[in-house]
Amino acid sequence: MSLFVSEGQTYAPDRGMFERLADEAVQRLPEPFRRLLDGVVFRIEEFAEEEVLRELGIDNAFDLTGLYTGRPIGEQSSMLSGELPAMIHLYRRPLLNEWAETGVSLEALVTHVIVHEVGHHFGFSDDDMHAIEDAAG
Known part of the structure; x- marks a missing residue:
């Protein structure tokens, strides 16, 4: 049972609930990783902007559940x-859609997206992360 989504809940979790889920996901990361997230801003938005979808070649806004923007940690400089x-x-909205379609807990979906995007912060590509997931599974 979800900590934030109650059985029989008749409304979609709001932005505040997503913020709490994201915070909980970050708190479950090992401390050395959390420390390196200082200064990273977490934003909850309904959908990605049209320009972002266009740049990524994504036609359906429901296909993008999360995104990292910025320089990976190894490319950052005080200069x-x-x-x-x-x-x-x-x-x-895409996360809610995936939650409704798959039955996977919202906490698990948010955690998966957070971990994936944190991977980009550390400079991993999508292929790198898929290889890590495959090796762990």
Whole structure:
């Protein structure tokens, strides 16, 4: 049973609930990883912006549940100024859709997206992360 989504709940979890789920997911990461997330901004949005979807070649906004924007930690420098902070975006409506379609807990989906986007913060590619997941599974 979910800590945040009660049995028989008749409304979709709101932005505040997603923020709590994301915070819980980050708190479950090993401390050395959490420490390196200082300064990373977590944003909960309904959907990715049209421009983002276009840049990524995604036609359906429901196909993108999360995104990392910013420089990976190994490319950051104190000599760079004027850049936005690194951000992890969680897209609420696509996550809710996946939750409804798959029956996977919302906590598990949010955690999966957080871990995936944190991987990008550390400089891993999608292929790197898939290989790690395959090796762990």
